[in-house]
Each structure stands twice: as structure tokens, then as C-alpha cells.
Amino acid sequence: MKHFDAIIIGSGQAGVPLAKKLAQAGKKTAIIEKNNIGGTCINVGCTPTKAMVACARAVYQARKANELGVEIGQIKVNLKKIKGRKDEIVNSFRNGAQKGLETTKGLKIIFGEARFSAPKEITVTAQDGTEEKLTADWIFIDTGAKTVIPEVDGLESVDYLTSTSILDLEEIPEHLVVLGGNYIGLEFGQMFRRFGSKVTIIEKSKRIMSREDEDISDELSEILKGEGIDILTETHIAHIESEKKNHLIIDVKSGTKSDKIICSHVLIATGRAPQTEKLGLDLAGIKTDEKGYIVVNKKLETNVDGVFALGDVKGGPAFTHIAYNDYTIVYRNLIEKTNYSISNRPVPYCMFTDPQLGRIGLSENEAKEKGIKYKVAKLPMSQVARGIETNETLGVMKAIVDPDTKKILGASILAPEGGEIMSVLQLAIEGGITYDRIRYCVFAHPTYSESLNNLFMKIED
Structure with missing residues (x-):
């Protein structure tokens, strides 16, 4: 059994810099990753989506150019080329993050799926099925969150999209239905409308962006409608099924009214849930709340001494910059002996609609x-x-x-x-x-x- 001073589970925007800084501070450190270095943000979140949003804005600006006296002519969208550009940026960021870890003295990268097998003990299962056990004085959980798949009749039998799989499309959807009217759904909805898709957004609340002030929500709703996006509020999907002609039939309900929507693609953007179900937290005695988020104190420590949770997996504001700030708080408190907490820190955020x-x-x-x-x-x-x-x-x-x-x-x-x-x-x-x-x-x-x-x-x- 190998022992480390520190083990980080997950290589997101908290895990990567924390691993490097702990190793540089002289701590024998391991970082465990089951997929790609960089976590959600670099691989399937901020980096790829904002790269594609920039492409969609270029299309929009080209179509508006005539208003400025600039005549462009026919505009063509090459989604395969847009995806290629996005992939190049993602690979560059990911490779840079991985190289930074690989060249840090005292830091070991372990690829595999981690779970607790006892308090302060981690079992890592590699892709070939082999296992190894690790222990550490400090353990940091940075496993992030994943798309919540809602309970919709028939959904399990259709080929739906998530915020991850939609990034791999190489052909523009004929008609994209977006289930969810918040940050992820609105960014993708506007993006693909600008690429040329017909877009319908379905939101169960009274308005999109229901956490924002009503006047802000209404203003954004009018902007999106002005681009030709259909927004259905106080509406839910009752049933969905595949049609023979590679189309989906969606039965929607709004109050007592029912209707049918025929579309080519459906994107699930109804929320995210913590990736904790496979961590074996019960074997470590680590507490979670009713939604599966790891419970932490104001200094990001769990109920188990020396075990911390950072980023989306602990609940609260699910933003990359908050995860990064989590790392700075934990590192400074443990290594520099400061007394920082997450109380009263600012929580800025930006949704990259246009x-x-x-x-x-x-x-x-x-x-x-x-x-x-x-x-x-x-x-x-x-x-x-x-x-x-x-x-x-x-x-x-x-x-x-x-x-x-x-x-x-x-x-x-x-x-x-x-x-x-x-x-x-x-x-x-x-x-x-x-x-x-x-x-x-x-x-x-x-x-x-x-x-x-x-x-x-x-x-x-």
C-alpha cells in the first residue's frame, strides 16, 4: 500500500493547481483522474462552449453587417470545421495542464477510478481492471458534477443530447429542442439558432432564468425571441418517442393544454448533480446532503478530519472560478497557516449568451x-x-x-x-x-x- 502526504481525486480547476502547489511545497502528492486532465471546464464546459459561442457570434455579426453598410453575401456555417477548431483549443489546454502536472517534482498522476475503501484509504481501479490501494494524510475530493437526466416518459429509448455529447455534432440540427431555460440551455440554444437550427426552449418555470430578476429575465427572453427562438414556459414534456424518419415526437403540456413538437434533436439541460455515487463515501464516513453533495464547513473540510471537498461536488455556486478559489483557500490555510473561509466571498458569474x-x-x-x-x-x-x-x-x-x-x-x-x-x-x-x-x-x-x-x-x- 502506497502512502502519500496528499491525494487529490479529480483534476478539475481546483485539483490541478492544488496538486502542483502541494508538491512544490514538499508534499508527496498524487492526483487521480478517471478521464481527461482538466475536468469539466477544459474538456466539456467553459473552454469548448465559449470557443463555439465565438463562432456563433461571428455568424450573427456577419448577418448584421449589412446594417453597418458592409455587404458580405452568402454566409455558410461549417460545423465540422467549428468543431475542429474547438477540439484544437481543448487539446491545447488539456495537454498544457497535463504537462504542468507531469513536470512537477514530487507529483504522481494516476489514471483510474477512485473510491474510498476505508477511512483515509483509496482504491484506484485502472482501465485494465487492476487495482491499487493508496493512503494519505490529506485527501481532497474534486470530482465535479454531471448532467441530471430527468424522468420523462420515453426518454430512455431516444438518442438525446447532453451538454457533453452536443459538442461532438458535425452537422447542424434541423430542429433542436432544449429542455431547460437556464445558463447551459440558453447558451446552446442561441448558439445553434445562429448556426441555422430551428430552436425551441422548454422551461417548466414561469420564465427563463427564474433565479434572476423578472425584468432581466424578460429582457433576455425578448432578445432570444427576436432571433427566432421559440420559448415555451410553464411547460413540461409528457412523453417523447422516436419517429421512423429520424425525428423525435415530443408531447408537451402547459396547464390543461397539450401539443406535439416534431424535432430532430433534444438537448437535456435541466441541471447537474454531484459525482459522488461511486466514491464509497459511506466507507469513509463522509457525510452528504439529500442531493448527494458532500457537506463541508467554512474551510471546505468534511466531517472527517483531513478530508476536503472542492468545486461543484460540495454544492453551492457551481462555477469554475469558485472551484479555483476553493483551492486557494485550502492551500493557504494548510501550507501558509492562514485562516481563510468561504464565508462572505464574492460570487460573480457571467452567462455567455449574446x-x-x-x-x-x-x-x-x-x-x-x-x-x-x-x-x-x-x-x-x-x-x-x-x-x-x-x-x-x-x-x-x-x-x-x-x-x-x-x-x-x-x-x-x-x-x-x-x-x-x-x-x-x-x-x-x-x-x-x-x-x-x-x-x-x-x-x-x-x-x-x-x-x-x-x-x-x-x-x-
């Missing part, structure tokens, strides 16, 4: 629920000089502020480069810069961030 939706801090709904006194600043992108100049006038900037302290409580930026504009406000929040200072701050002209002047001028003091 326009992007960048979010930080409280939404208006959350401020209401907390009973916080607030004021709202809103500025439509149609009033933003940079947007008018670049023909990018869809969306809205929205911020929530405390009228007494003048602190910025949160922002929803549905705009071109919405994530970048949001980041400006995040820094203001982090630095305690009040909205009245931003109102008269000198920004470079003409930039999108300059319109934060006008955004906060909407508030009457």
Missing part, C-alpha cells in the same frame, strides 16, 4: 427578500453611446444600491461584454467605492464602462 449577463452581489429580488432598503438604477443599452456606435443596443444595465450608505449592493449587466462591465462594479464593491463616486468618475471615452456614469445618474438622491 449579450452576456454578468452578475455580482444582490439582485433586486434578493434585496426584497432580505428586507434591505434599496434603490434601483437602470440604463437600457439603447442609451449607451458605445452600444449605438457599435450597433450593440440590446440589453440593460441594472444596479442595486443602499440609499443611506451609498454602497453598491449588486448588479445585473445584460450587455455586450457584460462580464467585463460587471467586474468593474465588483471591484467597486470590494473596495467600498460608493455609487456617487462612480457617477462622477472619469472613465475613458467611449467605453461601455463609461456608461456607469449615466447608470448611477438615474438614482435621485
Whole structure:
């Protein structure tokens, strides 16, 4: 039985840098990966999807070019070439991550599936079926999450797509039905609509992006509908089956109304669940919640001393940057003897529809629920000089502020480069810069961030 100072299970955006830093700190370290180095983000998440989103935006911009007096002519989309470009980027990132691990002294990569066989003991099963047992003083679980497949009558008998398998398509779907109206479903829905597919989004809630403020959700819904996407809300799939002509027949219900949709492809984007069922957590005495997420404290340690969980597998905000921050907290606390926790850390995020939706801090709904006194600043992108100049006038900037302290409580930026504009406000929040200072701050002209002047001028003091 081999003993290590530290074992990391999973090579995602927390696992890879943690393994390298622990080894560099003199710890004998092993990282175990059952598939590809890099986790969801590099292989089937952020990297490939944003590469393809860029291609879809190029198609959209080409179609809009005539509005700017640029005549392009016929536009052709080569999905096979788009996939090839995406694959090259993914392979480059993955190989770079793997090389970084391989060249780190004191770090061993083990390919295989890991499970606990006793407290602080890991059994790794290689692809050839051979097993080896490992022990460690510290164990870090970074196994991420996977697509939730909903219980839909007939779904098991059809060839549905997930956010992973849709990345391998080489032909544009004739009609793509997306089950789920949140980040993943909306990004893919808009992408394939721009590639040329007919797209229908089915959402069981009253509106898409139900966690966002209603006005933001409605604004984005109108933008997507303007591109020709059908959005069916308060709707669910009652039954699905294959038709002989390589088509799917979907029975949908909305209240008392029923209808049929005939499509070529269906994408499941109804949520994600933690990859914990094969870890043997019960043998290690590690607690999970009712959904299977590993329970951790504010310093990311489980109920078992020396065992930690990082990234999506522990629940909470499921974002790459949160997983990376998890690594920095654990590493600094263990090696540098700091006292960091996950309490009160900022949780920014950006959905890469076009326009992007960048979010930080409280939404208006959350401020209401907390009973916080607030004021709202809103500025439509149609009033933003940079947007008018670049023909990018869809969306809205929205911020929530405390009228007494003048602190910025949160922002929803549905705009071109919405994530970048949001980041400006995040820094203001982090630095305690009040909205009245931003109102008269000198920004470079003409930039999108300059319109934060006008955004906060909407508030009457």
C-alpha cells in the first residue's frame, strides 16, 4: 500500500493547481483522474462552449453587417470545421495542464477510478481492471458534477443530447429542442439558432432564468425571441418517442393544454448533480446532503478530519472560478497557516449568451427578500453611446444600491461584454467605492464602462 502526504481525486480547476502547489511545497502528492486532465471546464464546459459561442457570434455579426453598410453575401456555417477548431483549443489546454502536472517534482498522476475503501484509504481501479490501494494524510475530493437526466416518459429509448455529447455534432440540427431555460440551455440554444437550427426552449418555470430578476429575465427572453427562438414556459414534456424518419415526437403540456413538437434533436439541460455515487463515501464516513453533495464547513473540510471537498461536488455556486478559489483557500490555510473561509466571498458569474449577463452581489429580488432598503438604477443599452456606435443596443444595465450608505449592493449587466462591465462594479464593491463616486468618475471615452456614469445618474438622491 502506497502512502502519500496528499491525494487529490479529480483534476478539475481546483485539483490541478492544488496538486502542483502541494508538491512544490514538499508534499508527496498524487492526483487521480478517471478521464481527461482538466475536468469539466477544459474538456466539456467553459473552454469548448465559449470557443463555439465565438463562432456563433461571428455568424450573427456577419448577418448584421449589412446594417453597418458592409455587404458580405452568402454566409455558410461549417460545423465540422467549428468543431475542429474547438477540439484544437481543448487539446491545447488539456495537454498544457497535463504537462504542468507531469513536470512537477514530487507529483504522481494516476489514471483510474477512485473510491474510498476505508477511512483515509483509496482504491484506484485502472482501465485494465487492476487495482491499487493508496493512503494519505490529506485527501481532497474534486470530482465535479454531471448532467441530471430527468424522468420523462420515453426518454430512455431516444438518442438525446447532453451538454457533453452536443459538442461532438458535425452537422447542424434541423430542429433542436432544449429542455431547460437556464445558463447551459440558453447558451446552446442561441448558439445553434445562429448556426441555422430551428430552436425551441422548454422551461417548466414561469420564465427563463427564474433565479434572476423578472425584468432581466424578460429582457433576455425578448432578445432570444427576436432571433427566432421559440420559448415555451410553464411547460413540461409528457412523453417523447422516436419517429421512423429520424425525428423525435415530443408531447408537451402547459396547464390543461397539450401539443406535439416534431424535432430532430433534444438537448437535456435541466441541471447537474454531484459525482459522488461511486466514491464509497459511506466507507469513509463522509457525510452528504439529500442531493448527494458532500457537506463541508467554512474551510471546505468534511466531517472527517483531513478530508476536503472542492468545486461543484460540495454544492453551492457551481462555477469554475469558485472551484479555483476553493483551492486557494485550502492551500493557504494548510501550507501558509492562514485562516481563510468561504464565508462572505464574492460570487460573480457571467452567462455567455449574446449579450452576456454578468452578475455580482444582490439582485433586486434578493434585496426584497432580505428586507434591505434599496434603490434601483437602470440604463437600457439603447442609451449607451458605445452600444449605438457599435450597433450593440440590446440589453440593460441594472444596479442595486443602499440609499443611506451609498454602497453598491449588486448588479445585473445584460450587455455586450457584460462580464467585463460587471467586474468593474465588483471591484467597486470590494473596495467600498460608493455609487456617487462612480457617477462622477472619469472613465475613458467611449467605453461601455463609461456608461456607469449615466447608470448611477438615474438614482435621485
